Amino acid sequence: MSNIAANIAAVQERLANALQRAGRRHDDARLLAVSKTFPADAVQEAYAAGLRCFGENRVQELCDKAPKLPADCEWHLIGHLQQNKVRPALEHARWLHAVDSVALAQRIQRLAGDLSVAPTLLLEVNISGEESKFGLAPGAVEAVLTALQGGPGCCRGLMTVAPLHASERELHAVFAGLRTLRDQLVARTGMALPELSMGMSGDMDIAVAEGATIVRIGTAIFGRR
Structure with a gap:
């Protein structure tokens, strides 16, 4: 078994254990393998080990890598998206995790209509309030x-990135804050927002405990960059 395959097995076991501890179903959260900066060969190894969902931070890297992998890979763009790169992003990614302005949302909907695609969208929220981070204020x-209403792109939930060196208490507060915000939005708008994209290699267990449905795992699968 390759290192990547062994790493995936360990992460999947860790995810299953975190879900069990949280009293959640085994399929309540999904693993998104973050392959940014790693070559297509590494993604191919992860694919051979059974993964199909991969995340990239940069549009250019997504566009370079996606055509080299099997067509049934599901690509997620998880990094900041500039308006002038929406079209190439939509040509390859089925999910966009970092919608963070009305103008970007409107451009995504217009170009998605032009391209006859229906992306799944998540709104990035800067729950921690860090000035250095992208994302919407709550x-x-x-x-x-x-x-976003009425366009081909469907918003399915929210995404956040926790502070880099946060304590466990701070991590719980950030992830619980995103879940609470989602619940408030559902109550006010009546929209279904089932997805919470939160948690990475270092804080996945806490994110799952607070309701994550997608965990974005890079280092624990592919190694340090």
């Missing part, structure tokens, strides 16, 4: 949800 999220 109070700005509902306006973007409104801008």
